[in-house]
Amino acid sequence: xxxxxxxxxxxxxxxxxxxxxxxxxxxxxxxxxxxxxxxxxxxxxxxxxxxxxxxxxxxxxxxxxxxxxxxxxxxxxxxxxxxxxxxxxxxxxxxxxxxxxxxxxxxxxxxxxxxxxxxxxxxxxxxxxxxxxxxxxxxxxxxxxxxxxxxxxxxxxxxxxxxxxxxxxxxxxxxxxxxxxxxxxxxxxxxxxx
Amino acid sequence: xxxxxxxxxxxxxxxxxxxxxxxxxxxxxxxxxxxxxxxxxxxxxxxxxxxxxxxxxxxxxxxxxxxxxxxxxxxxxxxxxxxxxxxxxxxxxxxxxxxxxxxxxxxxxxxxxxxxxxxxxxxxxxxxxxxxxxxxxxxxxxxxxxxxxxxxxxxxxxxxxxxxxxxxxxxxxxxxxxxxxxxxxxxxxxxxxx
DNA sequence: TACTACTTTGAACGATCGCTCAATTTTATC
DNA sequence: GATAAAATTGAGCGATCGTTCAAAGTAGTA
Numbered sequence: 001x002x003x004x005x006x007x008x009x010x011x012x013x014x015x016x017x018x019x020x021x022x023x024x025x026x027x028x029x030x031x032x033x034x035x036x037x038x039x040x041x042x043x044x045x046x047x048x049x050x051x052x053x054x055x056x057x058x059x060x061x062x063x064x065x066x067x068x069x070x071x072x073x074x075x076x077x078x079x080x081x082x083x084x085x086x087x088x089x090x091x092x093x094x095x096x097x098x099x100x101x102x103x104x105x106x107x108x109x110x111x112x113x114x115x116x117x118x119x120x121x122x123x124x125x126x127x128x129x130x131x132x133x134x135x136x137x138x139x140x141x142x143x144x145x146x147x148x149x150x151x152x153x154x155x156x157x158x159x160x161x162x163x164x165x166x167x168x169x170x171x172x173x174x175x176x177x178x179x180x181x182x183x184x185x186x187x188x189x190x191x192x193x194x
Numbered sequence: 195x196x197x198x199x200x201x202x203x204x205x206x207x208x209x210x211x212x213x214x215x216x217x218x219x220x221x222x223x224x225x226x227x228x229x230x231x232x233x234x235x236x237x238x239x240x241x242x243x244x245x246x247x248x249x250x251x252x253x254x255x256x257x258x259x260x261x262x263x264x265x266x267x268x269x270x271x272x273x274x275x276x277x278x279x280x281x282x283x284x285x286x287x288x289x290x291x292x293x294x295x296x297x298x299x300x301x302x303x304x305x306x307x308x309x310x311x312x313x314x315x316x317x318x319x320x321x322x323x324x325x326x327x328x329x330x331x332x333x334x335x336x337x338x339x340x341x342x343x344x345x346x347x348x349x350x351x352x353x354x355x356x357x358x359x360x361x362x363x364x365x366x367x368x369x370x371x372x373x374x375x376x377x378x379x380x381x382x383x384x385x386x387x388x
Numbered sequence: 389t390a391c392t393a394c395t396t397t398g399a400a401c402g403a404t405c406g407c408t409c410a411a412t413t414t415t416a417t418c
Numbered sequence: 419g420a421t422a423a424a425a426t427t428g429a430g431c432g433a434t435c436g437t438t439c440a441a442a443g444t445a446g447t448a
Contacts, residue, residue: 004415004424024306026220030406040427041407047425051406101308107364108305111297112218128368159365163378167361170301171353174322184357191386224436234397235437245436389448396443404435413426418419 009047012037017058017065022100024112025055025120056123062105063127066091070134080142081189084135084161088188092168093181102173106131107166132162152193160193203241206231211252211259216294218306219249219314250317256299257321260285264328274336275383278329278355282382286362287375296367300325301360326356346387354387 015037020028030051034041048054069090074083096102109124136158143150148157172181188194209231214222224245228235242248263284268277290296303318330352337344342351366375382388 023308024220026218027306027308029404031404042409042428043426045407103305110364110367111302111305112221114217114221114295125368163358163361163365165361166364167357167359170304170360170364171357173304174319193385223434225434236398236439237396239437240395391446391448393446394444397439397441399439399441401438402436405433406431407433408431409427409429411427411429414424416421416423418421 012039012047013054013057013061016054017061017105018100020055020058021062021105021108024108025051025117026112052117052120055120059106059109059120059123059127063130066131067134070131070138074138079145079147080138081147084138084142085185085189088161088165088168088185089182092165092172092185096172096177103169104166107169128162132158135161148194157193161188164188201233201237206233206241207248207251207255210248211255211299212294214249214252215256215299215302218302219245219311220306246311246314249314253300253303253314253317253321257324260325261328264325264332268332273339273341274332275341278332278336279379279383282355282359282362282379283376286359286366286379290366290371297363298360301363322356326352329355342388351387355382358382 016033019032019036023032030041030044033051033054034044037044039047044054048057070083070087073087073090074080077083077086091104101108106124106128109120110128113121113124115121136154139148139154139157139161142148143152143154148154168181168184172179210227213226213230217226224235224238227245227248228238231238233241238248242251264277264281267281267284268274271277271280285298295302300318300322303314304322307315307318309315330348333342333348333351333355336342337346337348342348362375362378366373
């Protein structure tokens with residue numbers, strides 16, 4: 001008696017995420033999205049409710065992908081800090097060329113949106129805090145194996161890492177490939193506060 | 195034989211800058227601008243050419259104001275580094291409540307725009323580099339009076355400051371007033387690489 | 389005061405925006 | 419194969435977008 005959706009929701013959200021990530025919320029039109037995800041307006045609105053609804057889902061997808069990447073980096077690396085370093089190089093350096101946009105989609109959203117899109121703004125902030133929390137877990141793991149001195153506060157170190165990532169991504173976008181990003185990231189863990 | 199413009203161009207550009215700064219390029223409509231600067235479309239287009247033309251002028255105005263603020267901070271402070279620190283506190287902490295937007299308008303623009311607005315993007319990048327250059331001058335001055343060890347590279351220290359400012363502003367927007375911004379900024383100059 | 393070069397006005401253009409919904413198509417069930 | 423519930427379509431809604439331009443207004447010169 002019922003007909004199931006024929007589109008692959010994950011694929012659709014992925015494509016929408018990449019477009020939103022590339023162009024930002026306001027510069028992405030529903031018609032852009034219709035083309036990219038190959039759905040007609042009625043289907044999109046039946047499924048996601050609104051442009052904001054789809055964007056929110058995109059933010060959540062982006063966050064899941066970022067957390068998965070962090071876990072993958074940690075798994076492939078010899079230690080927690082090596083994993084964290086690998087993650088940072090991936091998102092700061094590789095995403096300048098591979099990704100839809102060199103900037104973090106969450107930071108971009110926090111920068112772009114205001115009170116008129118309070119729910120999206122709150123989602124982006126929460127996701128950034130979630131990522132920072134994962135950094136803290138990784139750093140605590142590093143302290144447990146004496147890779148990082150446990151006299152330091154994992155919470156403060158995670159905050160420091162979060163600030164460095166945001167700063168480096170803006171810097172990379174501003175200065176292009178000439179910026180010595182690789183050594184800047186290596187230096188992160190060689191000096192204070194580490 | 196000629197009639198002079200009756201509006202005050204500086205005031206107009208100031209108001210446009212504040213609106214663009216608050217809302218970003220795409221979310222600001224010409225009708226928003228018409229209201230805020232109290233000019234009719236024909237006058238705006240005769241004077242600035244296009245929405246992009248006015249935004250470019252706003253970017254330049256914002257940059258001039260930032261440079262002026264940096265000079266004022268330096269003048270009012272006891273030393274170059276104290277002046278730089280005062281500047282950073284003003285733009286990272288005070289502008290969370292005083293300014294149209296807690297984010298740097300230039301970083302916001304670099305994050306928002308893509309190749310479709312190449313000229314504006316280039317202007318924003320250039321302005322960010324200009325500011326970084328002024329940081330370097332200030333740091334070199336500090337080295338000349340032994341406030342900073344001259345074994346360090348003023349260029350690299352300026353880059354470090356630029357990265358910290360971008361990172362801190364995103365962090366401040368994400369975490370609100372609970373973030374210990376004041377002590378984070380004090381710490382900037384107490385530890386590596388200073 | 390009349391002239392004229394310049395500025396300012398605001399209605400309105402075509403394009404596009406986010407979104408709706410009646411009509412159609414599809415498919416699981418009996 | 420008939421039925422009906424759900425999914426999909428796409429024309430098109432009203433609003434707003436950036437922009438134009440003929441007309442009206444204004445001020446410096448003669």
